[in-house]
Each structure stands twice: as C-alpha cells, then as structure tokens.
Amino acid sequence: MDLRLFCVLFICISYVSSSKLHYDARVMVNKEGITRFSFENNNINLVKLVRTSGNNIIWVGGPKILYSISPTQASKPHQVNVPLCQDESKDSDKSQHCSHRISVLREGVDGNLLFICRSYDGNTVCCNLNSSYSLDNCFTSDNYVLYINEPSLLVGNMLYFTKPDEGLFRINNNKHDNIWSQPSQAEQTYLKLIAGKGQHKDKVYSFFAEKHKSKDDESERWIPRVSQSCTNDRGGSKSLLQSSWTSVIYTRLFCGRGNEFTQMIDVATLDTDGDTKIYALFRNYWNMSAVCVYNMTEISRIFTSSEFNSDKVPANHRPGTCVEDSTRLSSEVLGFMKERPEMKDWVMPENGPLLFRHRHYTHIQVDRVQDHTVLLLSLESGGVHKVLEEPVFVIAEYLPFPRGTHITSMLLDASERRLYVSSSNEVVQIDLQRCHVYGDECIGCILSRDPYCGWDRLHCTSRAKNPVQDIRNCEPEAALSKTGISDKPPVDHISPSSKHFLLCPVTSRHATYHWYHGKTREECVHSDQGCLYLIDSMNETHEGEYICVSSEEGFQRTVTQYKLSMSRSDALRLTPALLLLLTALLLTF
Numbered sequence: 393m394d395l396r397l398f399c400v401l402f403i404c405i406s407y408v409s410s411s412k413l414h415y416d417a418r419v420m421v422n423k424e425g426i427t428r429f430s431f432e433n434n435n436i437n438l439v440k441l442v443r444t445s446g447n448n449i450i451w452v453g454g455p456k457i458l459y460s461i462s463p464t465q466a467s468k469p470h471q472v473n474v475p476l477c478q479d480e481s482k483d484s485d486k487s488q489h490c491s492h493r494i495s496v497l498r499e500g501v502d503g504n505l506l507f508i509c510r511s512y513d514g515n516t517v518c519c520n521l522n523s524s525y526s527l528d529n530c531f532t533s534d535n536y537v538l539y540i541n542e543p544s545l546l547v548g549n550m551l552y553f554t555k556p557d558e559g560l561f562r563i564n565n566n567k568h569d570n571i572w573s574q575p576s577q578a579e580q581t582y583l584k585l586i587a588g589k590g591q592h593k594d595k596v597y598s599f600f601a602e603k604h605k606s607k608d609d610e611s612e613r614w615i616p617r618v619s620q621s622c623t624n625d626r627g628g629s630k631s632l633l634q635s636s637w638t639s640v641i642y643t644r645l646f647c648g649r650g651n652e653f654t655q656m657i658d659v660a661t662l663d664t665d666g667d668t669k670i671y672a673l674f675r676n677y678w679n680m681s682a683v684c685v686y687n688m689t690e691i692s693r694i695f696t697s698s699e700f701n702s703d704k705v706p707a708n709h710r711p712g713t714c715v716e717d718s719t720r721l722s723s724e725v726l727g728f729m730k731e732r733p734e735m736k737d738w739v740m741p742e743n744g745p746l747l748f749r750h751r752h753y754t755h756i757q758v759d760r761v762q763d764h765t766v767l768l769l770s771l772e773s774g775g776v777h778k779v780l781e782e783p784v785f786v787i788a789e790y791l792p793f794p795r796g797t798h799i800t801s802m803l804l805d806a807s808e809r810r811l812y813v814s815s816s817n818e819v820v821q822i823d824l825q826r827c828h829v830y831g832d833e834c835i836g837c838i839l840s841r842d843p844y845c846g847w848d849r850l851h852c853t854s855r856a857k858n859p860v861q862d863i864r865n866c867e868p869e870a871a872l873s874k875t876g877i878s879d880k881p882p883v884d885h886i887s888p889s890s891k892h893f894l895l896c897p898v899t900s901r902h903a904t905y906h907w908y909h910g911k912t913r914e915e916c917v918h919s920d921q922g923c924l925y926l927i928d929s930m931n932e933t934h935e936g937e938y939i940c941v942s943s944e945e946g947f948q949r950t951v952t953q954y955k956l957s958m959s960r961s962d963a964l965r966l967t968p969a970l971l972l973l974l975t976a977l978l979l980t981f
C-alpha cells in the first residue's frame with residue numbers, strides 16, 4: 393500500500409474508548425443520499441422551508457428572498473420573483489432599496505402554490521401565489537407586523553400568527569375579524585399552531601415556551617404551555633376585551649421523570665388513527681434533551697373537563713367554551729378571561745420522556761414507518777440524528793454540513809421519505825431510504841433497526857416485500873459469498889522491514905472490532921477510515937492470515953480477511969537503478 397496514505401492514516405489515529413458508544417449514532421453518513429442545493433448568493437439568510445404537496449415543489453425563503461426547488465429534476469434552485477416592492481417603486485427615494493420583507497410563507501390551500509405575506513413599515517399584504525405564479529386574492533392589514541420565523545396557520549380564510557411575547561393574532565380581509573392578544577407579563581416563544589379536528593375543529597391550539605425571570609437572583613424559570621382558542625371568537629364587548637380573545641384558556645405540559653424538563657425547544661405533530669400526537673422537544677438546565685409525546689384527545693379533555701386554577705370561575709358559562717357571539721358574553725366572563733385562566737390539571741405525556749444525554753437538539757420532525765416512529769433531530773453541531781422512538785436507538789447521524797453549522801429549518805417530505813435541512817445559505821436533501829449505508833449483508837441490515845430498510849435476501853433495501861425479521865434467519869452462506877470472504881484470500885507480498893497496514897472498514901459504531909492473526913487477538917487501532925492493523929517492520933512473524941471480526945449484540949461476523957507473505961528474493965525485483973542498468977546494457981548491445 394501507498395506509503396503516503398500510511399503516514400496520513402498514522403496521524404489521524406485515535407483510540408476510542410468503548411464505554412460511551414451507545415449514546416452515539418450507530419452509523420455515520422456524510423455523503424450517501426445527501427444532495428446539496430447551492431445558491432449563487434451566499435449571504436441570503438434562508439430560514440424557512442415549505443412544501444407544496446400537489447406538485448412536490450420545495451420552497452426556500454428568507455426575509456428578502458424566495459427560491460423554489462424541484463427535487464425530482466435535480467436542477468438548481470430557481471429564484472422566484474415575488475413582486476415585493478411594487479408599491480414602493482413609485483417612491484423614487486426607495487426604489488433602489490426594497491424594504492419589504494417576506495413575513496409569512498406557508499403552503500397554499502385550494503390549489504394555490506403558496507400563501508405569502510410581505511410587511512413594510514407596520515403594514516402587511518397577504519396573497520395567494522397561484523399556479524400561474526401570480527399573486528392573487530390579496531388583502532392588506534394595517535398595523536400588523538409579522539415575522540417569517542413565527543408559527544402561522546390558515547383556517548378557512550383566516551390567518552393565525554404569533555408574535556414573540558405578545559401572543560396569538562388572527563387577521564383576514566375583513567378588519568372586523570381581526571383579533572389580538574392581551575399582552576403577557578412573561579417572555580413567550582411560540583413554537584407551533586395547530587387546528588383542532590373532529591368535534592374540536594372550531595378550535596386552534598398554540599404551543600409555546602414561557603420564560604419567567606426571577607428578580608432576586610437572575611435565574612430563569614421555563615414553563616411549557618398549550619392554549620386553546622375558538623375560531624369563531626369575535627372579541628369582547630365595547631368596554632372589555634374588544635377585538636381581543638375571549639376564549640383563550642391555558643394549561644401546562646409536563647415532561648419528566650425525576651428531574652422535570654421545562655424548556656420546550658420545538659414541536660412536531662404526527663397524525664395517527666384518529667388522533668394527533670404532539671412530539672415536544674425539551675432541554676434542561678444540564679443540557680440534556682428529552683422528547684415527550686402528548687395527544688390532542690388528552691389536551692382537549694383537559695380543556696373541557698379540568699377545573700380552573702381559580703376560585704372565581706363564572707357560574708353560568710364554562711370559560712373557553714365556543715359561543716355564537718362572544719361580544720355578548722357577560723362582563724363577569726370577560727373579566728375572568730382577561731386574567732388568562734389556567735387549568736388545574738397539567739397535560740401528562742403518554743410515555744416517560746425519551747432521554748438523550750449530552751445532546752443539544754434544536755429541531756424535531758417525526759415520521760411513521762412500518763409501525764415504527766422515527767424522530768429526526770437536528771444537532772447544534774450541524775448534524776441530524778435519525779432515532780427510533782421505542783426503545784430509543786440512534787440509527788444514524790447524517791452530516792450534511794461542516795461541523796458547527798447552524799441549522800435554521802427542517803422539513804420532512806413524508807411521502808417521498810426525504811428530509812430537507814437548511815443552513816442560512818444552503819439546503820440539503822437527505823434520502824432517508826439509503827439502505828446500503830448499513831452494508832450489503834443481512835446481519836448488518838437487521839442490526840441497523842432502520843424501519844425504512846429491510847433485507848430482501850439479496851440486498852438491504854427500502855423495497856423489501858417480506859424482509860427478514862430475525863437475524864437467526866439470515867442465510868450464512870449467502871452473507872459470506874457476498875462480502876467476498878473465501879477460504880483463500882489473495883496473498884499480499886510485502887518486502888522485508890517495510891511498513892504495512894491492514895484496513896477493516898467500520899460501519900457500526902456500536903460494534904467492537906478485533907483482528908485475529910493465528911491465535912492472537914489484537915485490538916484495533918482506530919482511524920477515520922476504520923479499524924487498522926499496523927505493521928512497523930515486516931518480518932516472518934507477520935506472515936499468514938488476518939481476519940477482522942466485528943461483534944455487536946452477541947453477533948459476530950468476519951468483516952474482512954487478508955493473507956500476508958514476505959517477499960524473499962529482493963534480487964530479482966526491478967528497482968529503478970536496475971532498470972537503468974538493463975536499459976544501458978541493451979543500448980550498448
């Protein structure tokens with residue numbers, strides 16, 4: 393083998409302690425199935441990913457820019473010219489510089505590509521981007537400033553959006569429908585808005601993190617919350633809560649076991665048999681991460697039946713019940729609603745928290761595959777973990793960006809089994825069904841526990857019809873012949889006293905790898921390339937067979953095999969000097 397490569401390998405050698413292995417991802421993926429979309433401009437501040445389901449377009453937006461990507465055509469991102477500055481251009485001073493920014497970017501409804509708002513100087517215009525790429529059905533809303541990063545929701549022709557520390561708002565083309573929130577004393581970060589379903593389809597739910605600062609010691613206290621509002625809320629009477637919510641009630645989410653997790657970071661939803669599950673990502677003071685799973689049935693139950701945390705509850709009207717005309721609610725009820733009524737019962741998770749030690753996750757997406765739930769969690773380091781929910785198992789770590797890149801947004805395309813991840817100036821697509829990263833062997837495929845993949849008796853593939861479920865049903869001969877391991881590996885001839893190394897590729901970081909040479913068992917020398925066996929100076933004792941064996945969950949397998957022999961008669965080798973001599977002889981002849 394090349395001596396230079398040998399030296400490079402030697403430098404990056406690191407001994408890995410085997411104790412912490414299982415908190416790590418089993419497999420690292422840095423190329424396979426990762427497609428990069430690059431943008432001409434590299435200072436563009438991409439923050440939002442949206443997908444139009446009908447024609448499978450991915451939209452990438454920032455406050456000042458909008459691109460579309462057609463993943464199937466693998467073409468470059470196409471810049472979409474939304475006429476953001478059309479009103480301004482009349483004003484000669486400002487025509488050079490567009491001060492409008494995109495303030496809402498959502499999937500379109502009723503066959504439209506997008507729902508998009510732009511804001512400038514306290515005013516906002518919202519439109520549909522229709523299938524001929526024209527802005528349509530626009531409406532203007534004065535005195536509202538929206539932010540592209542905030543959660544939003546479209547229910548009918550009403551746009552719900554949030555503002556940090558201010559709460560939930562509702563606007564549409566009829567100013568009389570506009571509703572705002574009463575300011576809160578605490579800092580609030582809004583994470584998700586969802587529309588109710590079934591008998592609760594007249595309601596909207598907001599998930600947010602509330603931060604309280606203690607005046608005495610500067611310490612922070614977080615409370616994870618969900619609130620419920622009625623979509624037909626028209627605000628209160630002229631004297632109380634006019635154009636403000638009269639139906640919002642609050643409760644708290646609990647996540648913990650022993651220690652409580654209180655800092656909610658992100659929320660994803662998953663629709664399963666008639667219910668919506670809420671996957672909330674938390675962090676605690678010790679920088680541990682946890683995911684707690686709630687369901688909307690339970691959340692609605694608490695809002696409809698829990699007692700209130702107050703002894704002045706109005707007698708004739710249950711606070712939070714949707715009424716036909718909220719402007720006619722009694723002043724007793726309106727006065728109670730103004731105090732932000734909170735339920736006595738907290739929402740408990742369905743499970744104990746799924747715990748992750750020393751992991752800083754920043755975003756969560758959830759997919760359902762073959763009766764398994766897969767969590768996709770972005771890391772503060774710029775990677776993405778693919779995690780099996782129960783029991784927690786980190787299947788893979790994708791490394792789409794250079795280490796330390798800040799991930800701004802994640803979007804799961806569940807129908808295509810692809811994950812889109814953005815940094816401020818790049819977008820990558822991760823194919824979640826790339827199964828040969830687990831090797832082309834039955835055991836490795838099953839040990840991967842990746843529900844997107846299965847062993848079809850020839851390959852590890854996403855298309856296996858009746859995949860082999862049990863490792864004991866893996867056919868041993870098939871596995872052996874596929875990896876090219878035979879009784880007689882080709883012999884490598886090594887010259888005496890030279891340096892040499894043998895490489896055993898490492899796919900699973902949960903496995904332990906060893907070298908066997910004759911009767912001796914040798915530890916690996918770990919490098920970025922895999923498990924190495926190093927020979928400093930070749931002599932007779934190094935001759936013979938070498939087998940690299942991996943062991944994982946009690947299953948052992950031969951990964952690779954070599955046979956070394958020392959080349960004895962150096963005399964006959966054509967060294968450059970000898971060649972020169974021979975050529976000289978031939979010429980003189």
Ligand SMILES: *[C@@H]1O[C@H](CO)[C@@H](O)[C@H](O)[C@H]1NC(C)=O
Nearest residue numbers: 522523524525526527528529
């Ligand atoms: C899109 O909107 C433009 C402008 O309102 C309109 O002229 C056009 O017919 C619309 N196209 C479709 C397909 O609705």
Ligand SMILES: *[C@@H]1O[C@H](CO)[C@@H](O)[C@H](O)[C@H]1NC(C)=O
Nearest residue numbers: 675676677678679680752772
């Ligand atoms: C948690 O992480 C933050 C940011 O990485 C760091 O500043 C802080 O010291 C960590 N806290 C603890 C208790 O480790």
Ligand SMILES: *[C@@H]1O[C@H](CO)[C@@H](O)[C@H](O)[C@H]1NC(C)=O
Nearest residue numbers: 667686687689690740741742
């Ligand atoms: C919803 O959550 C509650 C409380 O955690 C739990 O008791 C209930 O079984 C869950 N419902 C479903 C359908 O899983």
Ligand SMILES: *[C@@H]1O[C@H](CO)[C@@H](O)[C@H](O)[C@H]1NC(C)=O
Nearest residue numbers: 927928929930931932933934
């Ligand atoms: C061969 O090399 C090993 C070390 O790599 C050394 O321990 C051994 O004594 C050598 N054997 C001979 C015959 O030189």
